[in-house]
Amino acid sequence: MKSSITLYDALTSISMPSGKTKAVVEAWENEVKDLASKSDLGQTERHLKASISELGAELRVLIREQGVELRSSVKEQGLELRSSITALEAQGKIVHWQFGIIFICISVPSIKLGYDFLNRALLGE
Known part of the structure; x- marks a missing residue:
């Protein structure tokens, strides 16, 4: 005025x-x-600095929380992966033994057939 x-x-x-x-x-x-007066600008500046500081603190807390969640998730997935690998190794061993049994089941009659053939051919039966 x-x-x-x-x-x-x-x-x-x-x-x-x-x-x-x-x-x-x-x-x-x-x-x-x-x-705006200087005091208005000063008050606004203080308010903005306080808001930025508060938001920074909230952001740091959120980053920490997400880091904990991420580590937990990675650990859980690692355990699941190890479990899957163990199961696959067990299945691989079973398949290995199955091939061995199949080989024996095929080779024993083949050997017997070959033995019988040679026996007839050599002994002339």
């Missing part, structure tokens, strides 16, 4: 008509009322 009076006095001192002076002062007041 003090600045408005000073502006009004300055304009009237240069012989500006009273009506125009009032219009200029009112227009100036309308423009100036939304301007």
Whole structure:
């Protein structure tokens, strides 16, 4: 308000008509009322710094929590992988023994057949 009076006095001192002076002062007041003062800016700066600090702390907590969750998930998946590998190794051993049994089941009759053939061929039965 003090600045408005000073502006009004300055304009009237240069012989500006009273009506125009009032219009200029009112227009100036309308423009100036939304301007921020140094204290307003300082308060806003402090508020922003506090908000940034608070958000940074929240972000660090979230990062820590997600790190714990990630480690837990990786550990769990590692255990599942080891379990799957063990199961596959067991299945591989079973398949190995099955091939051995199949080989024996095929080779024993083949050997007997070969022995019988040679026996007939050599002994002339």
